[in-house]
Amino acid sequence: MAKKKKEEIRFAPTGIGDVNEGAVQKGVDLPDATEKTHKDLGLSEEQLLAMYEQMYLQRRFEERSMQQYQKGKFGGFLHLYIGQEAISTGTTFALDDEDDIITAYRDHGWGLCRGISAKEGMAELFGKATGSSRGKGGSMHFANAKKKFWGGYGIVGGHIPINAGFAFANKYNANGNISTCFFGDGAVDQGALHETLNLAQLWKLPAVFVVENNGYSMGTAAARHTVAQIVDRAKGYDMKSAVINGMDVFSVYEKMKEIADDVRENSEPWFVEIRTYRYRGHSMSDPQKYRTKEELEEYKTIDPIQRLKTYMLDNELTNEDQLKEIEDKVEQEVLDAVEFADESPFPEEKELYEDMFAEDDPYFHV
Amino acid sequence: MAELQFREALKHAIDEEMGRDERVFIMGEEVAEYNGAYKVTEGLLDKYGFKRVIDTPISELGFAGLGVGAAMRGLRPIVEFMTFNFAVLAADQIINHATKVKYMTGGQIDCPIVFRGPNASAGQLGATHSVAYDSMYAHFPGLKVIYPSEPGDAKGLLKAAIRDDNPVIFMESEQMYGMKGEVSDAEDFIIPIGKGKIKREGSDVTLVAHGKMYHLAVQAANQLAKDGIECEIIDPRTVKPLDLPLIIESIKKTNRCVLIDEAHPFGGLAAEVGFLIQREAFDYLDAPVQRVCLPDVNAPFSKKLFDAWFPSPKQVIDAVNQVTYRT
Numbered sequence: 001m002a003k004k005k006k007e008e009i010r011f012a013p014t015g016i017g018d019v020n021e022g023a024v025q026k027g028v029d030l031p032d033a034t035e036k037t038h039k040d041l042g043l044s045e046e047q048l049l050a051m052y053e054q055m056y057l058q059r060r061f062e063e064r065s066m067q068q069y070q071k072g073k074f075g076g077f078l079h080l081y082i083g084q085e086a087i088s089t090g091t092t093f094a095l096d097d098e099d100d101i102i103t104a105y106r107d108h109g110w111g112l113c114r115g116i117s118a119k120e121g122m123a124e125l126f127g128k129a130t131g132s133s134r135g136k137g138g139s140m141h142f143a144n145a146k147k148k149f150w151g152g153y154g155i156v157g158g159h160i161p162i163n164a165g166f167a168f169a170n171k172y173n174a175n176g177n178i179s180t181c182f183f184g185d186g187a188v189d190q191g192a193l194h195e196t197l198n199l200a201q202l203w204k205l206p207a208v209f210v211v212e213n214n215g216y217s218m219g220t221a222a223a224r225h226t227v228a229q230i231v232d233r234a235k236g237y238d239m240k241s242a243v244i245n246g247m248d249v250f251s252v253y254e255k256m257k258e259i260a261d262d263v264r265e266n267s268e269p270w271f272v273e274i275r276t277y278r279y280r281g282h283s284m285s286d287p288q289k290y291r292t293k294e295e296l297e298e299y300k301t302i303d304p305i306q307r308l309k310t311y312m313l314d315n316e317l318t319n320e321d322q323l324k325e326i327e328d329k330v331e332q333e334v335l336d337a338v339e340f341a342d343e344s345p346f347p348e349e350k351e352l353y354e355d356m357f358a359e360d361d362p363y364f365h366v
Numbered sequence: 367m368a369e370l371q372f373r374e375a376l377k378h379a380i381d382e383e384m385g386r387d388e389r390v391f392i393m394g395e396e397v398a399e400y401n402g403a404y405k406v407t408e409g410l411l412d413k414y415g416f417k418r419v420i421d422t423p424i425s426e427l428g429f430a431g432l433g434v435g436a437a438m439r440g441l442r443p444i445v446e447f448m449t450f451n452f453a454v455l456a457a458d459q460i461i462n463h464a465t466k467v468k469y470m471t472g473g474q475i476d477c478p479i480v481f482r483g484p485n486a487s488a489g490q491l492g493a494t495h496s497v498a499y500d501s502m503y504a505h506f507p508g509l510k511v512i513y514p515s516e517p518g519d520a521k522g523l524l525k526a527a528i529r530d531d532n533p534v535i536f537m538e539s540e541q542m543y544g545m546k547g548e549v550s551d552a553e554d555f556i557i558p559i560g561k562g563k564i565k566r567e568g569s570d571v572t573l574v575a576h577g578k579m580y581h582l583a584v585q586a587a588n589q590l591a592k593d594g595i596e597c598e599i600i601d602p603r604t605v606k607p608l609d610l611p612l613i614i615e616s617i618k619k620t621n622r623c624v625l626i627d628e629a630h631p632f633g634g635l636a637a638e639v640g641f642l643i644q645r646e647a648f649d650y651l652d653a654p655v656q657r658v659c660l661p662d663v664n665a666p667f668s669k670k671l672f673d674a675w676f677p678s679p680k681q682v683i684d685a686v687n688q689v690t691y692r693t
Contacts, residue, residue: 100439131472132472133470133471133472133474134472134473135472136469136470136471136472136473137470137471137472141470141471143471143472143474143475144474145471145474145475146474150438150475151467151470151471151475153463155458155462155463158431158458158459158462158463159463160431161427161428161429161430161431161432161434161435161459162431162432162434162435162438162459162463163435164428164431164432164435165431165432165433165434165435165436165437165438165439166435166436166438166439167435168432168435168436168441169435169436169439169440169441170439172391172417172436172441191427192427192428192431192458195423195425195427195428195429195431196428196431196432198423198425198428199422199423199425199428199429199432202423354473355468355469355471355472355473356468356469356507356508357468357508357531357532358468358476358478358530358531358532359531359532363560363606363607364507365606365607365608
């Protein structure tokens with residue numbers, strides 16, 4: 001009898017650069033985009049142009065911030081949202097301005113959607129006193145509390161229970177607002193998510209928990225870090241759920257509006273998986289060996305900004321000149337932001353001790 | 367003055383603050399329909415209803431984070447942990463979120479929240495139910511840490527904690543809940559956070575002890591008084607901000623100090639205060655500062671081992687004898 005070949009013991013499913021196992025894992029399977037027109041969705045031509053401008057702003061803001069990072073204008077982490085702009089844009093158009101938004105560290109797009117100007121955002125990246133968080137937060141901690149954007153957070157999954165707290169406060173105050181929380185596919189493995197989903201359903205909180213599944217938890221494809229379909233987590237909590245095509249702003253807008261209406265009316269949470277793709281690495285130091293160039297190029301053919309542009313041109317809702325005008329305006333806005341950030345002062349040293357406590361003259365242990 | 371149990375003093379504080387501010391609510395395991403695992407919240411559900419007195423699942427990370435979010439949105443949560451030993455599961459929310467959200471958003475968001483519950487050991491509960499966490503939390507910038515020893519202090523400080531616009535850790539003890547003490551009848555009795563108290567005056571040696579250890583210091587002091595040694599007992603009441611001037615003033619008078627702390631030795635309050643004393647009162651010391659604290663060992667179950675593990679009045683007396691060169 002031939003000796004049975006001894007199998008190598010493995011735990012984590014393998015994939016990256018494993019010639020024996022074959023192909024690199026593909027990011028995500030996108031569900032079909034909505035077939036509805038902007039009119040079906042109740043969106044005006046002005047709104048479409050505003051959506052286009054918003055998405056284009058996020059894209060150019062980040063492309064320019066990447067350049068500035070590479071020029072050594074600022075340090076720290078820089079996690080880019082490029083490719084995922086339809087999610088922030090479609091969602092903020094679908095929500096009421098009084099609804100809460102909280103997200104993880106890939107937060108620039110969300111901040112720009114909720115009132116952080118390109119100048120304040122870029123200055124925050126540069127660590128300047130004029131930044132949206134006065135230079136205390138940096139790339140990962142954009143926030144604009146006045147516009148109910150409660151910030152970007154850096155502990156994977158750590159902000160998910162906080163969103164339940166926002167929903168709790170909205171229900172407590174009976175103000176009719178809902179709260180929405182965005183996080184990456186890497187966060188679905190954290191206990192914080194599971195504890196929060198249980199609490200949210202048990203207490204009937206008006207909250208939406210959204211996975212922006214971009215296919216990779218840093219360098220680990222979804223299939224290598226989590227079991228089953230992500231959206232099916234909802235089943236265990238008897239929670240309403242949906243999967244959305246995140247490369248199409250209409251699909252995001254349509255479904256998030258339906259969900260927001262339902263949450264507002266019934267005070268019940270939803271768990272939503274929006275499938276998307278990030279074009280850049282996890283952060284600036286990511287060599288991206290976990291995916292092929294072909295895969296990346298494939299997704300770039302379904303770029304959400306290009307898609308909206310094509311829709312508007314095909315339907316003669318705008319023309320090249322008008323779009324060029326918007327693009328030029330945004331380009332100038334971003335260039336001005338870089339100049340503003342570059343010329344802005346750093347915080348004064350005394351500011352090191354500011355913003356720790358609510359009172360004016362707090363105690364610091366020495 | 368009224369004589370109240372520790373748990374009653376806490377309840378009065380919570381009740382008064384809920385009565386005066388609609389934004390205050392309490393949540394935790396068994397706080398509502400069960401009337402509190404240690405009966406601190408007894409009767410509050412009947413008075414304030416299910417909206418403001420809320421039973422949680424056993425889900426410390428989840429409900430602590432929910433509290434942080436509610437506080438960020440302007441409510442004033444009191445989050446009860448059945449013990450701070452369980453709050454370790456919620457440490458991400460306390461340490462990474464509650465203490466940092468204001469700073470990292472450039473001051474945009476306040477987080478007025480109280481995390482409270484019993485701290486440290488309570489008899490033979492084994493290794494995972496017996497840890498004192500006050501010094502650990504005091505390590506982190508942005509947290510105020512209170513661990514009172516008597517009902518009157520507990521009431522005044524808990525009311526101050528609930529009104530504070532920052533995250534506050536408020537620690538109690540299973541073994542003190544039934545302890546009685548004088549509590550001020552004054553309307554709106556508040557003790558400012560960060561103020562210690564000289565609880566016993568004496569000229570021979572300064573004892574610094576808070577929380578449950580305060581009572582150990584009292585026992586030792588009473589014993590030593592029979593031998594003619596008069597101890598001055600300082601109860602910091604608040605671990606952070608620490609009332610260091612009160613301690614230093616006392617040492618300038620007694621020139622000797624014993625620190626009594628229920629933490630393990632490495633990096634505990636005793637270690638910190640010991641450093642501060644050498645910096646601030648080096649020239650006043652007639653003997654090296656000594657400390658009585660837990661050994662660098664987990665809590666055992668067996669009664670005999672537990673008694674060997676837990677600080678005793680005898681250890682305090684021995685330490686006093688050492689600093690007064692009576693050995």
